[in-house]
Amino acid sequence: MTLDARIADVTEAIVKRSRETRARYLDGIAKAAADGPYRAALSCGNLAHGFAGCGGHDKAALKGQTVPNIGIVTAYNDMLSAHQPYERFPDILRAAAREAGAVAQVAGGVPAMCDGVTQGRLGMELSLFSRDVIALSTAVALSHDMFDAALYLGICDKIVPGLVIGALSFGHLPAVFVPSGPMPSGMTNDEKGRIRGLYAEGKIGRAELLEAESASYHSPGTCTFYGTANSNQMLMEIMGLHLPGASFVQPNTPLRDALTRAAVSQALAITRSGNGYAPIGQILDEKAFVNGIVGLNATGGSTNHAIHLVAMAKAAGITLTWDDFDRLSAATPLLCRIYPNGSADVNHFHAAGGMGFLIRELRRAGLLHDDVLTVMGPGLSEYEKEPALVGDEIVWRDGEAESGDASVLRPVAAPFQSDGGLRVLDGNIGRAVIKVSAVDRDRWVIEAPARVFSTQDGLEAAFRAGELDRDVIAVVRFQGPKANGMPELHRLTPALGVLQKRGHKVALVTDGRMSGASGKVPAAIHVTPEAAHGGAIGKIRDGDLMRLDAESGRLEVLVDAAEFEAREPAFEETEPQFGMGRNLFAAFRAAVGPAEKGASAI
Incomplete structure (x- = not known):
């Protein structure tokens, strides 16, 4: 697989303009990593405060200072449908850590507001700034210096970018982002749009509109249209921070719970005491951000990421410009039709082959950098696979060779359009x-x-x-x-x-x-x-x-x-x-x- 020359040229331009700032960033996280193990530097009083709330098993383990401790940063609240499933996750993650001989603690929470609730309201004027608040809150959560890796629980619009920015300020720590998954499909997006139009014209009343909206947004899980929240999930997977195939598995299912447990195992595998140390500051390099922008264009993803990806990259010492987005769009075929780019939702996309198919097509066409580091190790080949349960164990299998629905997901050889979104x-x-x-x-x-x-x-x-x-x-x-x-x-x-x-x-x-x-x-x-x-x-x-x-x-x-x-x-x-x-x-x-x-x- 030869990298497309246009992708290579944009990447080289980013590397060149970012050379000094990226070098300073990498030097900073190398120094932070060299100061470990982190808890060993804490006084006895510091350490006692750090595990005072733990149960007996976890307290004894942390007293010994030899087992890995994973920090959980959560955006849980039970008003956001996408984040309500996170209520269960800390218990799942703590149990999985104990089974692996480690400890997991909730390090802190970050705010999570719903743009769907605040659209057109005064509260929406806080929305974009909430990203920076989330980044700051993430830094506060991790500032106790108790952790060997971190798990990030977040889905929606400003929340994932804020968590990434905060995580990059602790770039020496390995990080795995843990999604909760989309809600089942409800009212079709075309029908929802039709009813909204009727309401705007005054042809139906508020009661009819509310019924339609309630049939669209109806259960725990991410809203199923392809807006910023689901674009976030695509980015976290194609940039190597999710487990393969984790983005669009529905919440409160056996496979979803198995992927959540597996996130702990993978986080432990990439700590300094594991076999393949992979801190987030090294994973999110110039090539990873180019892969993210290619994925955004190939899927017709959210315009909000023309802002968020620039801010995320800056936190890693990398300078992105809108011209990079434009040049990469010209090189990237549009492979997906997901509402509002089509009538299908993310569940249909996932059923048609989802992220595994998308990544395989882009990678084998030379449109993605394969020489990248991910939470699964070097390269993107693992991200062409799909997770499945065999008994209680999760395995990854090769994805389907062909799209299950060409009206939703297509190969590079037959795109919806020759350039991006x-x-x-x-x-x-x-x-x-x-x-x-x-x-x-x-x-x-x-x-x-x-x-x-x-x-x-x-x-x-x-x-x-x-x-x-x-x-x-x-x-x-x-x-x-x-x-x-x-x-x-x-x-x-x-x-x-x-x-x-x-x-x-x-x-x-x-x-x-x-x-x-x-x-x-x-x-x-x-x-x-x-x-x-x-x-x-x-x-x-x-x-x-x-x-x-x-x-x-x-x-x-x-x-x-x-x-x-x-x-x-x-x-x-x-x-x-x-x-x-x-x-x-x-x-x-x-x-x-x-x-x-x-x-x-x-």
């Missing part, structure tokens, strides 16, 4: 990202007059008043990280979708985010510089002719260049951001960097 747009209002994998090709180019808003409420009011029932590019600004924390604007999808179904040319341009499930309406998002930072998106006026061109990668206001340059950008007088805890995040808004740099405040 993301594009970077550039022009006279700045740079943006667009997810094209779900957008019909005849809508990749939209030219229409602008209608400018500074709030989601303003756009929805104009829609209800019939003011947008025409060709329109809706500009929603002052939604960037510095303005208000960069909320997702998925609440706008039904209204814009209705306009598009009426035959109008419609697009969204915003310095905010769209949901990881952004779909059929062309959306140029993450516009940077943002309006609150004086960006040119603040110069757009109602009626300006705009052109969004995903074919050529351009995003432009088609007005006289001199006139546009002379305009003063809009300035919004905002009330103090109070309520839903937003006032506590003023320091984050003041310190946050631009979306293209990862929108990080730490």
Whole structure:
């Protein structure tokens, strides 16, 4: 298998620009590793505090200071369907550790908010910053220096990126990420979208909408559409931090529990006392991040990762740019149709061959780096396999040679499209990202007059008043990280979708985010510089002719260049951001960097 030259070129560019920062990072984790064993350096008082809450067996083992101790960092709460199954996991993990002659302790918890609950609400303005809070909380959990490895329990949007950033700050520790799996399939995604559209038009009421939503999100497990949460799971597997085939096994099943127990065995195998020391700071190198971006494009994954992967890489001393995403997208065929890129959900994807098939196709086509380190050891060949139970024991078997459903998952030789799911747009209002994998090709180019808003409420009011029932590019600004924390604007999808179904040319341009499930309406998002930072998106006026061109990668206001340059950008007088805890995040808004740099405040 020869690596595709385009993949090699992007990787080399990343390595070159990251050389100094990556070297400093690796030097730092090497020094941290050399200071071990960690508990041996603790005073007797320190150590006694560290195991005072343990049962007799674990306390005796830790007193001896010779057995491995695994820290569990959990994002459990029982409001998030994806995280409710984690309630059982610590007991499973502790029992598995004891059986292996080790100890496992819950080192700490991290917050986990649900973007599905906060969409369109003030709480969504905390969502992106929660990633940095999770990273900080992870560092606090591990700061006791009691552990030889760590297990990370997290699934959803900002939670996995935050856990990764925190884990990389303890990059000398081996790490295994432990998923909980998706809920069973409920109402079809097409039907859910149809009912949302009817509600947006006022043709059905709240009771009918709630019934549909409840039939879609109906049980413990990850939401089954391919948004940020499930994109996270794909990334953790293709980047080598999950066990093979672990991402999309449903919760509360024998196989799921067996994979959870196996995570302990694998974590122990890669500690310094095991046979193949593999700290997370070495696993997540430049090649692993390139593999992640290739996987994101091949599956039509979440646009949120144009922000998150940049921030995650920075924590490992690696500098990614949006141009890397764009170049890798051009080299990567789209192999999956999972809602919103199609009608199937992640359960259908998993049944069609899932991650094993996807990785095999990309790897054998030379589109993935195989000379990488994973929690399973060197290389990605183990990730072409599928887990199965033989009695109570888990085994990995070769996956199916052919896709079980070519409408969901295809080989490299017959892709859905020859390039990937993301594009970077550039022009006279700045740079943006667009997810094209779900957008019909005849809508990749939209030219229409602008209608400018500074709030989601303003756009929805104009829609209800019939003011947008025409060709329109809706500009929603002052939604960037510095303005208000960069909320997702998925609440706008039904209204814009209705306009598009009426035959109008419609697009969204915003310095905010769209949901990881952004779909059929062309959306140029993450516009940077943002309006609150004086960006040119603040110069757009109602009626300006705009052109969004995903074919050529351009995003432009088609007005006289001199006139546009002379305009003063809009300035919004905002009330103090109070309520839903937003006032506590003023320091984050003041310190946050631009979306293209990862929108990080730490």
